[in-house]
Amino acid sequence: MHEGAIAESIVDILKDTAKENKLNKITKVALKIGKMSGVMIDALLFALDALRNEESIIEDAKFEVVENDIKAHCFVCDKDFYFEELTDIVLVCPDCSMPLEIIEGKEMEIIEIEGE
Amino acid sequence: MKRVIVEKKILERNTESAQRIREILKNKGIFSLNFMSSPGAGKTTIIEKTIEALKDEVRVSFIDGDLDTDRDAERVKRLGVDVVQINTSGACHLDADMVLKALNKVSLDCDLLIIENVGNLVCPATFDVGADRNVVILSVPEGDDKVKKYPVMFNVADVILINKIDLYGVLDFDRDKVLKEIREVKPKAEVFELSAKTGVGFDEWIEYVKDFIRQ
Ligand SMILES: [Zn+2]
Numbered sequence: 001m002h003e004g005a006i007a008e009s010i011v012d013i014l015k016d017t018a019k020e021n022k023l024n025k026i027t028k029v030a031l032k033i034g035k036m037s038g039v040m041i042d043a044l045l046f047a048l049d050a051l052r053n054e055e056s057i058i059e060d061a062k063f064e065v066v067e068n069d070i071k072a073h074c075f076v077c078d079k080d081f082y083f084e085e086l087t088d089i090v091l092v093c094p095d096c097s098m099p100l101e102i103i104e105g106k107e108m109e110i111i112e113i114e115g116e
Numbered sequence: 117m118k119r120v121i122v123e124k125k126i127l128e129r130n131t132e133s134a135q136r137i138r139e140i141l142k143n144k145g146i147f148s149l150n151f152m153s154s155p156g157a158g159k160t161t162i163i164e165k166t167i168e169a170l171k172d173e174v175r176v177s178f179i180d181g182d183l184d185t186d187r188d189a190e191r192v193k194r195l196g197v198d199v200v201q202i203n204t205s206g207a208c209h210l211d212a213d214m215v216l217k218a219l220n221k222v223s224l225d226c227d228l229l230i231i232e233n234v235g236n237l238v239c240p241a242t243f244d245v246g247a248d249r250n251v252v253i254l255s256v257p258e259g260d261d262k263v264k265k266y267p268v269m270f271n272v273a274d275v276i277l278i279n280k281i282d283l284y285g286v287l288d289f290d291r292d293k294v295l296k297e298i299r300e301v302k303p304k305a306e307v308f309e310l311s312a313k314t315g316v317g318f319d320e321w322i323e324y325v326k327d328f329i330r331q
Pocket of ligand 1: 074075076077078093094095096097098
């Protein structure tokens, strides 16, 4: 479960951000995770939950995740294609048969936090 | 209550380390391959045979990521290649920091650096280890449903090796379906069908590696 390593990276960034902004505790964290990132959101939330005991700064933090759909672009036809499910992706343009480039859906980001 | 806009990539540190690895290898003129697959797909055997086929012309170094054994490293060491093992002590993937540390120990007096990642089709896909090419191996006994089951892994592949094709026709494996699904998930991937056991199809793969090193 690589979500454990990702949760640790999140907490590292949160600790730095809290320090820079003189926060003693973080109450809310907004994350953006793409459906093509390879991260299972349930597993990530579970791993973050497990870190609460070790990291007092996130003890009461609420983690909110926005799941990003997959968006692919055909640079020949200049058209976008969206995929809601990972199993549905077909990265070949239906019009010109050229490979599509994934332009959204791989992200793993901390968007914003709230704290005091 | 204070609201702070962070907008930071969670794996930024890994990306920076991967970039550093690429710089180090590029400056030394070393090409690198990162091998990924599920356990038993034949990663180590393919790596051994690849080294054997290249060793008269190409100097190879090898970084072996393994959960807790050095069996694979020992197998490759016998071929006279410089080997460094990363023991992940249970971690399911290599990350760029682990590889960066291993670069200090492995001989960089080589033309090709082979990295063997930890055996599974999920976790290693998320972590860039700074290799020039990601090689994903799919073996016939694993079944023909793997591409759609692990699209993230197949999408990060630059090269896909279908191994154990001596079992085409013996096992229930729909080759056309697999090739079609590879095209859907990663249209630009180079695909080689081979058997590390019988050697069939291996020459094309070796030629690809040689061309890649000559670039
Ligand atoms: Zn098109």
